[in-house]
Amino acid sequence: MSSPVTAAEKDPPYKIAVAGLGTVGCGVVEILQKHEGLLARRTDRPIEIVAVSARSKGKDRGVDLSAYKWMDDPQALTADPDIDCVVELIGGSEGVAYDLVKAALNAGKDVVTANKALLAHHGDELARLAEDKGGALAYEAAVAGGIPIIKTLREGFAANRISGLHGILNGTCNYILTEMRESGRSFDAVLKDAQDLGYAEADPTFDIDGIDAAHKLAILTALAFGVRIDFERVRVSGIRHVSDVDIAFAEEFGYRIKLLGVARQLEDGTLLQSVEPCLVPRHSAVGAIDGAFNAVFTEGDFVGPGAMVGLGAGRGPTASAVVADLVDLCMGQKRPVFSVPAKNLTPADYADSAAVSGHFYLRLSVLDKPGVIADVSAILRDCRISIEALMQRGRDPGQQVPVVMITHDARQADLARACEQMAALSTVLEPPRLFRIEKIASL
Amino acid sequence: MSSPVTAAEKDPPYKIAVAGLGTVGCGVVEILQKHEGLLARRTDRPIEIVAVSARSKGKDRGVDLSAYKWMDDPQALTADPDIDCVVELIGGSEGVAYDLVKAALNAGKDVVTANKALLAHHGDELARLAEDKGGALAYEAAVAGGIPIIKTLREGFAANRISGLHGILNGTCNYILTEMRESGRSFDAVLKDAQDLGYAEADPTFDIDGIDAAHKLAILTALAFGVRIDFERVRVSGIRHVSDVDIAFAEEFGYRIKLLGVARQLEDGTLLQSVEPCLVPRHSAVGAIDGAFNAVFTEGDFVGPGAMVGLGAGRGPTASAVVADLVDLCMGQKRPVFSVPAKNLTPADYADSAAVSGHFYLRLSVLDKPGVIADVSAILRDCRISIEALMQRGRDPGQQVPVVMITHDARQADLARACEQMAALSTVLEPPRLFRIEKIASL
Numbered sequence: 014m015s016s017p018v019t020a021a022e023k024d025p026p027y028k029i030a031v032a033g034l035g036t037v038g039c040g041v042v043e044i045l046q047k048h049e050g051l052l053a054r055r056t057d058r059p060i061e062i063v064a065v066s067a068r069s070k071g072k073d074r075g076v077d078l079s080a081y082k083w084m085d086d087p088q089a090l091t092a093d094p095d096i097d098c099v100v101e102l103i104g105g106s107e108g109v110a111y112d113l114v115k116a117a118l119n120a121g122k123d124v125v126t127a128n129k130a131l132l133a134h135h136g137d138e139l140a141r142l143a144e145d146k147g148g149a150l151a152y153e154a155a156v157a158g159g160i161p162i163i164k165t166l167r168e169g170f171a172a173n174r175i176s177g178l179h180g181i182l183n184g185t186c187n188y189i190l191t192e193m194r195e196s197g198r199s200f201d202a203v204l205k206d207a208q209d210l211g212y213a214e215a216d217p218t219f220d221i222d223g224i225d226a227a228h229k230l231a232i233l234t235a236l237a238f239g240v241r242i243d244f245e246r247v248r249v250s251g252i253r254h255v256s257d258v259d260i261a262f263a264e265e266f267g268y269r270i271k272l273l274g275v276a277r278q279l280e281d282g283t284l285l286q287s288v289e290p291c292l293v294p295r296h297s298a299v300g301a302i303d304g305a306f307n308a309v310f311t312e313g314d315f316v317g318p319g320a321m322v323g324l325g326a327g328r329g330p331t332a333s334a335v336v337a338d339l340v341d342l343c344m345g346q347k348r349p350v351f352s353v354p355a356k357n358l359t360p361a362d363y364a365d366s367a368a369v370s371g372h373f374y375l376r377l378s379v380l381d382k383p384g385v386i387a388d389v390s391a392i393l394r395d396c397r398i399s400i401e402a403l404m405q406r407g408r409d410p411g412q413q414v415p416v417v418m419i420t421h422d423a424r425q426a427d428l429a430r431a432c433e434q435m436a437a438l439s440t441v442l443e444p445p446r447l448f449r450i451e452k453i454a455s456l
Numbered sequence: 457m458s459s460p461v462t463a464a465e466k467d468p469p470y471k472i473a474v475a476g477l478g479t480v481g482c483g484v485v486e487i488l489q490k491h492e493g494l495l496a497r498r499t500d501r502p503i504e505i506v507a508v509s510a511r512s513k514g515k516d517r518g519v520d521l522s523a524y525k526w527m528d529d530p531q532a533l534t535a536d537p538d539i540d541c542v543v544e545l546i547g548g549s550e551g552v553a554y555d556l557v558k559a560a561l562n563a564g565k566d567v568v569t570a571n572k573a574l575l576a577h578h579g580d581e582l583a584r585l586a587e588d589k590g591g592a593l594a595y596e597a598a599v600a601g602g603i604p605i606i607k608t609l610r611e612g613f614a615a616n617r618i619s620g621l622h623g624i625l626n627g628t629c630n631y632i633l634t635e636m637r638e639s640g641r642s643f644d645a646v647l648k649d650a651q652d653l654g655y656a657e658a659d660p661t662f663d664i665d666g667i668d669a670a671h672k673l674a675i676l677t678a679l680a681f682g683v684r685i686d687f688e689r690v691r692v693s694g695i696r697h698v699s700d701v702d703i704a705f706a707e708e709f710g711y712r713i714k715l716l717g718v719a720r721q722l723e724d725g726t727l728l729q730s731v732e733p734c735l736v737p738r739h740s741a742v743g744a745i746d747g748a749f750n751a752v753f754t755e756g757d758f759v760g761p762g763a764m765v766g767l768g769a770g771r772g773p774t775a776s777a778v779v780a781d782l783v784d785l786c787m788g789q790k791r792p793v794f795s796v797p798a799k800n801l802t803p804a805d806y807a808d809s810a811a812v813s814g815h816f817y818l819r820l821s822v823l824d825k826p827g828v829i830a831d832v833s834a835i836l837r838d839c840r841i842s843i844e845a846l847m848q849r850g851r852d853p854g855q856q857v858p859v860v861m862i863t864h865d866a867r868q869a870d871l872a873r874a875c876e877q878m879a880a881l882s883t884v885l886e887p888p889r890l891f892r893i894e895k896i897a898s899l
Contacts, residue, residue: 044615044758054796159759161612169604171498172487172779315487315772316602323762333759336615346789353497
């Protein structure tokens with residue numbers, strides 16, 4: 014029999030081009046330079062940077078790029094027969110990144126990317142293209158950089174039917190929610206600080222509106238359930254409307270608020286795919302994930318429950334994931350892009366979100382006067398919603414006070430109807446705030 | 457370019473033999489039968505059981521084995537040219553399992569095993585043999601079945617220099633320590649219950665004396681640091697001497713006692729490799745891992761801190777790990793056994809354990825009479841050990857009472873000397889109990 018390990022010694026270098034030299038791109042260059050010896054011991058085949066491409070050549074990036082060909086136009090990388098793999102770290106779901114990845118795959122090259130938006134929007138098309146042309150499309154860095162969750166779902170748990178996963182997939186949101194809880198400050202104040210400190214972008218929309226987490230969740234759903242990626246079918250709501258009041262009340266009821274991505278097969282076989290602020294038990298493992306950490310919790314039919322925690326973003330963790338993909342590819346390890354060959358991926362049957370049931374947290378801002386609770390209670394009764402706990406903190410006759418309720422198991426549609434009716438009451442002064450309480454398995 | 461994904465459709469089945477049909481062996485058969493369709497979608501190449509072998513053919517094992525060749529002698533599997541891979545689930549570091557794995561590798565076959573004892577004792581020899589003959593030696597199931605830690609260290613974190621890892625690697629010990637804490641009962645009482653419930657073996661030595669965890673730690677050390685496996689150099693002590701008194705005191709000081717495996721590069725470059733009961737902060741992630749769960753915490757130079765949690769043992773998780781290895785191999789994914797080709801593995805320079813320093817928990821059983829604390833304090837002073845906290849719960853003149861101390865940073869050798877001197881005092885009635893306090897990184 015042949016010996017792949019020894020044979021690899023004679024293999025030529027695995028030649029790569031890095032497109033995009035921002036923080037992650039430079040991190041990749043740094044790892045390949047700093048750990049050249051370490052990687053050579055592990056692979057017996059060098060990974061060699063042949064070319065790089067970015068917008069401004071002159072900029073000092075803190076890494077030595079002088080040994081690499083510079084290409085102003087990343088597309089030129091795809092025409093170079095000397096390049097085995099294009100590392101796309103430009104970002105964005107359309108435009109330059111999309112064109113580059115498509116051209117590289119069309120040329121039969123491998124592609125490694127950290128671009129979750131690109132995969133969420135074009136993953137199906139790109140996976141088919143990669144598999145048709147024989148190149149790889151690897152993207153460990155696209156979801157929770159410090160956590161090898163792509164590899165774990167695709168390989169580590171390959172023997173399992175995954176029944177569900179949930180996770181904290183956006184470090185910026187988790188940082189903001191953690192800061193709000195610890196400092197008692199408002200969303201706006203904490204966001205501004207996070208921006209000043211560089212933890213949040215100047216335009217934080219993608220993060221705080223849950224879009225970034227939804228991109229990642231769509232990828233995990235496709236991988237875990239062997240379904241065609243469908244970002245449009247992720248129910249998304251972000252953390253803009255989580256107030257410090259909600260965080261404090263959640264704490265009193267024994268919960269924390271987390272922006273949670275959930276992909277789960279429901280009893281009727283449909284798939285729930287959502288990113289939304291949820292209450293989770295304060296002492297659960299997911300409730301303890303604070304700050305910039307990401308976490309993914311999985312449940313497989315043989316492996317049981319599992320959890321993985323790590324840094325979600327940043328130069329080191331993301332570049333580490335990119336280089337892990339490069340090592341896999343340089344060793345000849347190629348798996349179908351979404352675990353199942355793209356042609357075998359089936360469209361999922363998604364749950365009607367109105368039919369989803371669970372416990373809910375509901376906060377009203379009401380005028381403190383007799384009869385308000387009676388009016389609210391009547392609406393809930395008519396909508397067949399029963400209440401597990403109700404808290405009206407303090408009395409302030411004639412003024413605005415919060416009333417918080419935790420429901421028993423109820424249908425989302427019934428809750429929505431009830432909220433609509435309550436909002437119409439003259440004594441309810443603001444739109445009701447509604448958050449789902451996520452039941453957490455044994456981990 | 458060729459297309460490996462489509463080409464795989466034409467590949468012949470990957471033919472395996474399962475040797476050992478205990479709980480894990482039957483679990484592997486069950487997964488391959490139950491998830492035949494699921495696996496076929498993922499691999500495009502069937503994994504086919506050709507033969508099985510175990511001691512008693514007639515036994516009803518709850519799985520249908522009628523389609524497979526039965527071999528009374530597992531060695532016969534290695535002579536069958538029809539078999540690509542031998543799955544060794546017999547167990548034990550010597551004898552039948554060792555002979556089988558060696559013969560299978562010598563025949564150029566792949567081997568998948570869950571046998572941590574075999575790898576701990578013969579890993580270096582077997583890795584060389586596998587790599588010489590071109591077969592694979594895969595063992596995800598050998599360490600923390602439900603956690604793909606082998607794959608994560610070998611592949612997911614391949615871009616990193618690992619500076620350290622620590623983990624809870626034995627579910628039986630963790631179950632016993634958790635039960636002791638929750639019920640306040642003694643080690644002996646909880647062990648007996650665990651045996652009655654099937655959570656501990658009739659002969660629990662390997663588990664409770666830390667040997668099983670040490671086998672696993674030796675494997676993780678080799679993988680994480682690229683060093684030759686060296687089970688003999690694991691400092692091992694088990695949980696027999698952890699008393700309910702220690703667990704209660706630890707709790708009062710804000711700690712929990714866990715049987716912790718630690719592999720860490722010290723500042724002088726030497727490697728600490730130990731399995732011992734340690735105090736860990738009660739509110740740390742590792743302190744929260746209870747019952748039968750295992751957990752591994754890692755620290756890489758680029759990826760940062762990471763944690764993985766899952767079920768450590770049992771039919772489902774272990775069989776899941778075995779099948780994950782089979783899927784890798786049937787897809788042609790082969791990596792050097794210990795991440796670095798065996799010929800490149802270097803012997804480690806292990807830390808002189810006496811030189812290891814840290815904070816320690818020290819409990820004395822003393823006669824409650826004036827001057828005892830002064831005597832003890834003088835010894836500690838002379839041994840250059842300073843005390844962060846001291847607790848003497850209650851007074852009981854003339855009787856035996858516990859005195860518990862938490863030290864500041866101190867050398868293990870100094871502590872050992874102090875313990876020897878204290879044990880010689882007439883007022884110290886039992887051998888001092890000493891546990892290291894494990895400093896926990898940000899996770």
